[in-house]
Amino acid sequence: MSATKRLLGVDATRGIALLGMMAVHSLLDESSPGHASLSFAIFGGRAAATFAVLAGVGMAFMTGRRRVRLAEFGPTAAMLATRALMIGLIGLCLGYTDASYAAVILPYYAILFLLAIPLVIQPSWLIGVVGAVVVTVVPPLTHVLQNQLPTPPLTNPTFTDAITHPLDLLTELSITGEYPAIPWMAYVCVGLIVGRLSLARIRVAVALLATGTVLAVGAATASWILLNKYGGLAAIxxxxxxxxxxxxxxxxxxxxxGDGTTPTSTDWWLAVDAPHTGTAPDLVGTSGSAIALLGLLLLLGHVSTPWLRRTVAVVFTPLAAAGSMTLTMYTAHIMFLNSDYDTYDPGTGYLLQVIAVLVVAVAWRATAGKGPLEALVTAVANRAKRRAGGGVAAPRAPIAATATRIGASVGSADRPAIGSGEQS
Structure with a gap:
């Protein structure tokens, strides 16, 4: 697999996550009171977790898919911190939208980026240790401490919150909110490790698919056993x-x-694997589904049968185009949900959004290249890197110019940078 196809596989994964998050926001989450609909059962919790894992992959790409040397850390940290700041500012602008339509992830994502900066100078094994500590220590610690912390308002964070209650907002974004950054560091750790692998190799894709499947199934199985065989559900x-x-x-x-945390009535809540509960089974299971999806799409990039290769190219092209500009498309999606134009029933509204996102993304990518918000964030981040004394990687080629070569060998050099790390 060439570097082009590797990037398409990553962007296509991100595109599916975008459509999944749109489904969570747009479609009904219940088939009956208290029971998940099919779309929510598939995408609930997994779409957002996939974005977080791919944030780690994107950070690995932006740092050359290797451990950053100390001499390079200053410019790299400046770039990543500026990227986080820009994403946070966009997120706070979107914070004035209605959280009942969609909980905006971008401010949490900004904190996640900031927390992950020290990891780029660490070896992969140490990043793995950090991720394991987060999974095993943070959920019970949060469970114990959350009654002593301010109760989050469960509204979208805004500039007003940042000015009037900065510490409460920081606590919400880091620990008690919908997408708490500290527990979610587990996803970034996974993504950083995965992003440093040779993703162009077929055996790496197979390993990701197999490992992710084992993690996802294993977490769900362990949760079920704890709840149903060891009395957890009865205790709850x-x-x-x-x-x-x-x-x-x-x-x-x-x-x-839940909304990022679990109730504190009993410690057995820590055994559930439900979406957005921040438990170990939740973090492990959704990490597994994310890397399994990435492995599957990378594996599809290796197909050699002509008709199947063409089919993959047709499917990958719009998904990868949308995945390369998810910050822009996510922002447009949030604005649409809060506009007077969203007058459709859930199914029709979602279908129209999917069509619009895919068509606009392909057209924009073919003509203008990088998405407008992605271009803005990247330009400001690269300027910060230059001012801090670092160079800037060359931009990648437009998808329109590369998607037609998805089944052919177009070189094997792994490019270090990717321009779509600012998704949500």
Missing amino acids: WAAQPGSVLTVPETTEMLNLG
């Missing part, structure tokens, strides 16, 4: 009268997940 219901949740809310929490 026994503690329900003393919980802040009603019976329907408890059912919903178990089946549809």
Whole structure:
């Protein structure tokens, strides 16, 4: 596999995650009260986690897919911090939208980027240790501490919040909010390790698919055993009268997940694997689904049968185009949901958004290249890197010029930079 196809595989994965997040926001999340719909069962929690894992992959690409030397750390840190700042500013602008339509992830994402900066100078094995510590230590620690921390308002963070209650906002973005950055560091650690691998190799793609599947299935199985064979579920219901949740809310929490944390009525909540609960089974399982999806799409890039290769190219091209500009498309999606134009039923509205995103992304990528918000963020981040004394990697070729070569060998050099690391 060439570097071109490797990038297409990563961007296509990001494109699927974008469509998945749009589905979570646009389609019904319940098939009946307290029970997940098919779309939510597939994408709920997994789409956002995939974005976070791919954030780590993008950081690995932006830092040359290797451990950054100390002499290079200053310019690299300036670039990543500026990127985080820009994403955070865009996120706070979107914060004035209605959180009942969509919880904006970008401010959390900015904190995630900042927390991950020290990791780029670490070896992969140490990043793995950090990720393991986050998975095993942070969920129970958060579970113990959250009653002593400010209760998050569960609205989208805004500039007003940043000015009037900065510490409360930082606590929400880091620990107690919808996408808490500290527990989610597990995803970035996974992504950084994966991004440093030789993703162009077929055996790496197979390993990612196999490892991700084992993690996803293993986490779900372990959670089920703990809850159903060791009394966890019975303990949760026994503690329900003393919980802040009603019976329907408890059912919903178990089946549809939470808002970033779990109730504190019993420690057995830490065994659930429901979306957005921040438990070890949740973090491990969604990490697994993310890298399995990436492995699958990278593996599809190796197909050699002519008709299948052409089919893959046709499918990958719009997905990769959307995946290369997810910051722009995500922003447009949030604005549409909060506009007077969203007058459709959930299914029709989602289908129209998908068509619009794919068509506009392909057209924009073929003519203008980088998405407008991606271009803005990259330009400012690269300027910060130059001012700090570092060079800037050359931009990648437009998808329109490379997608037609997806099944052919076009060289094997691995390019170090990717321009789509600012997605949500």
